[in-house]
Amino acid sequence: MADISKEKMEQIAQMWNARGKGLITHMALEIEEVSSDGVRVRMPFNPDFCVDKDQTLLHGGILTALLDSVFGLANFVAIEKVSTMATLDLRVDYLRAARSRADVIVNAHCFRQTRHIAFNAGSIWFDGHEEAEIARGTASFALTRGDVSMFEAMTKGKAS
Amino acid sequence: MIDLQTVNANVFRVPFFRFLNFEVQSLDSLHAVAEMTFETRHIGNPVMDHYHGGIIASFMEATAAIAVHPDFTEVPAKPINLTVDYLRPGVKGPLYARANVTRKGRRIASVSVNSWQTDQEKTIAEGLYHFLLV
Numbered sequence: 001m002a003d004i005s006k007e008k009m010e011q012i013a014q015m016w017n018a019r020g021k022g023l024i025t026h027m028a029l030e031i032e033e034v035s036s037d038g039v040r041v042r043m044p045f046n047p048d049f050c051v052d053k054d055q056t057l058l059h060g061g062i063l064t065a066l067l068d069s070v071f072g073l074a075n076f077v078a079i080e081k082v083s084t085m086a087t088l089d090l091r092v093d094y095l096r097a098a099r100s101r102a103d104v105i106v107n108a109h110c111f112r113q114t115r116h117i118a119f120n121a122g123s124i125w126f127d128g129h130e131e132a133e134i135a136r137g138t139a140s141f142a143l144t145r146g147d148v149s150m151f152e153a154m155t156k157g158k159a160s
Numbered sequence: 161m162i163d164l165q166t167v168n169a170n171v172f173r174v175p176f177f178r179f180l181n182f183e184v185q186s187l188d189s190l191h192a193v194a195e196m197t198f199e200t201r202h203i204g205n206p207v208m209d210h211y212h213g214g215i216i217a218s219f220m221e222a223t224a225a226i227a228v229h230p231d232f233t234e235v236p237a238k239p240i241n242l243t244v245d246y247l248r249p250g251v252k253g254p255l256y257a258r259a260n261v262t263r264k265g266r267r268i269a270s271v272s273v274n275s276w277q278t279d280q281e282k283t284i285a286e287g288l289y290h291f292l293l294v
Contacts, residue, residue: 022203023212048179051235059176060239061221065214069204086246087213093241 038109083146192227211250227259
C-alpha cells in the first residue's frame, strides 16, 4: 500500500492535537509514524496513570485505552471515506508488569477491512525496550461509510 | 468483610483510580458495584461527548479488581487479560459497573463485568477479565 501524502499526515496530526479536550488530549499522544501500513505513537509518562504510591506502575486500563485510540487512528489512515467508526470489541493481553517511567510506544495497524468492519492489532512497549512488549491487543470496529469522511468533516471545522 | 469506607479510602490512594473518579457503592465476597462521575478527561468523541471506550474498559477493570481483592493495600489485583464488547455509546453522565466473580481459584480469578447508565437493562459494555492471584 502506498504511503499517504505528507500533507494528509500533517492534517491528521493537527486534527489529533486540535481535539482540545478528552482522553487523547490528556494522554498527550505524539504521532511518530503514519502510513496506511500502520501507525506508531508515543505516550509520555504520566503519573496520573499509575496504580502505586511511587507512581512507577501503569494501570492496565490506560494501555487498553491507548490501543483503542491508536486503532482508531490507524483506521482513519488506512480506510477511505469512513463517516463513523465505533469499537465493537477489544481484547488485550497484559504481557508483563508495566513498571517504568519511560515513555510508552504503541504500534498499531488495520490488518483487514471490509465494507462494514475493520480488524486491528497492536502492541505496546516502553521506549527502548521493543523486545519486551508489555501489552498486545486486537479489536474490531464497526464502520459506516459516506461521501464525507470523518477525517474531512473534522479537519474542515479547523480550517479557518 | 471489609467496610465500604475502607475500600473507598484504598481506591482514593490509587492515582489512576482518582483519574477515573469512581466510588464503590456495594460489595460482598463475589460482587462489587461502582459509580463513576463523568469528567471531560474521559471523553473519546469530542463532538458527541461520549466516553472513551478505553475509560469504560478501565473502569470495568478497576471494579473487577476490587471484587477480586477489595482489601488490597499496595496495588490492586494483577490483571492478565480482558475482552470487552461495546454495545452502546456511553453518554455524558454517571456510569455504573457491576463485577461478578465467576470463579476464584488459588491462582486465577475470572470476573464478568456489566456497565450501564440510566437503565440497568441497557448495557453499555460487558467484559470478561482474568486476574492473577499469586
